[in-house]
Amino acid sequence: MAEESAPTLTQRGARTRERLIEATREVFEEIGFLDARVSHITARAKVAYGTFYTYFDSKEAVLRAIADRLFTDMTRPGRPPLSGASPAERVRRANRSYYEAYLRNARMMAIIEQVATFNEEFREMRSRHRAAFTGRSAHAIRRWQAEGVVDAGLDAEMAARALAAMVDHSLYLRLVHGEGDDTERFLDTLDALTVRALGLEEPQS
Known part of the structure; x- marks a missing residue:
């Protein structure tokens, strides 16, 4: 879903809206969505209280704008694969790109x-993000099946969903809850589990 459309703004208006979005993200990250008030946001953005409602009708509306940008960042292809990279190497690069986006x-x-x-709206938005993430993975699995490097009997869509759930939840526990302290071992383990689940040959060290 693209960021919600806004009325045509002057350059000054666009800058003010951007300040509100940036200020909102800072406030949400510091004190959380539930405790945040519009007054916190406008104080951080250094604008009058009523200015907020010129651009957004609620804090949910500005969160939608932030979430749209976040999911665009999360689903954007990250590190481009190296020329001639094996499927296992592509998995490794994809996992690290997603880790870097999640960390941001x-x-x-x-x-x-x-x-x-x-x-419900944010639940559906989160589901669309997962679908974009798993759809790209399923496409890669089907391509590798056609090339004969992944078992043709594997359900590509279900495999992509299961592997995405493993990666996504593992990153959530690590980066949100702070579980674990060895980043390389963590990422290497995610890579190994993904590669072995798909039956791919691991790159030679």
Whole structure:
């Protein structure tokens, strides 16, 4: 879903809206969505209280704008694969790209996960993000099946969903809850589990 459309703004208006978005993200990351007030946001953005409602009708509306950008960042292809990279090497690069994107957005991901537990719109937005993530993985698995490097009998869609759930939840526990302290071992383990689940040959060290 693209960031919600806004009325045509002057350059000054666009800058003010951007300040509000940036200020909101800072406030949410510091004190959380539930405790945040519009007054906190406008104080951080250094604008009058009423200015907020010129651009957004609620803090949920500005969170939508933030979430749209976040999910665009999360689903954007990251490190381009090296020329001639094996499927296992592509898995490794994809996992690290997603880790880096999650690390940039971990605090907001925690907030969106929280809001999604009680807000249907954000639950659907989170589902669309997962679908974009798993869809790209399923496409890669089907291609590797066609090339004969992944078992053709494997359900590509279900495999992509299961592996994405493993990666996503593992990153959530590590980056939001702070579980674990050895990043390389953590990422190497995710790589190994993904590669072995798909029956790919691991790159030679």
